[in-house]
Amino acid sequence: MGSNAIRNDRVYTYADYLNWPENERWEIIDGVAYMMAPPSTEHQRIVGRLFNEFANHLNLKGKTCEVFIAPFGVTFDKQTSNDKNTYAxxxxxxxxxxxxxxxxxxxxGSPDLIIEVLSPATASIDIIKKRRLYEQNGVLEYWIVDPVHQIISRLYLNEELSKYRESEYFSRDNTITPIIFPELQINLKDIFPETQKQG
Structure with a gap:
């Protein structure tokens, strides 16, 4: 997602998140509020394609997991409870x-898998701040999607569920499989657009 404004004049909480106007979208990380700007068209295409892969898989009979697309709020139990939570x-x-x-x-609580598609304005937030947040709160698997370089970084927790293993990288020429759904294979040629050949 894009970000075009930051509020850090005080510590913001989940209560603030719930009370902002419906036409404004904010995230709160470590009590700092980040306003979400409209994402690019290509960003939304990639998000939509990935969402469809998971939704089609989870619609199969017997699947109990659900997939949600933004805007969909996530807060964490390990942070201070209820309206004092400084993460949303x-x-x-x-x-x-x-x-x-x-x-x-x-x-x-902690989702099983989170995917963030990078935008120029929020790349450092997704790569550094959110990675740390998701790791500390036990999000089993975290994908960071780089639309410019057409690469997905896949992180997942170690056996002790305490820290992410070293990132694994997948390019447009690869197939990626979620750790939590080993039977789902996603061909990244179906996710990233074909690049125009130079020459």
């Missing part, structure tokens, strides 16, 4: 397998 994020794609984490306001 809206990942591009969120996969949740524990139905008790799903509320009318979004997800309270």
């Amino acid at each position: 994020v809206e990942p591009d794609i969120t996969v949740i397998c524990d139905k008790s984490n799903i509320t009318e306001k979004g997800c309270k």
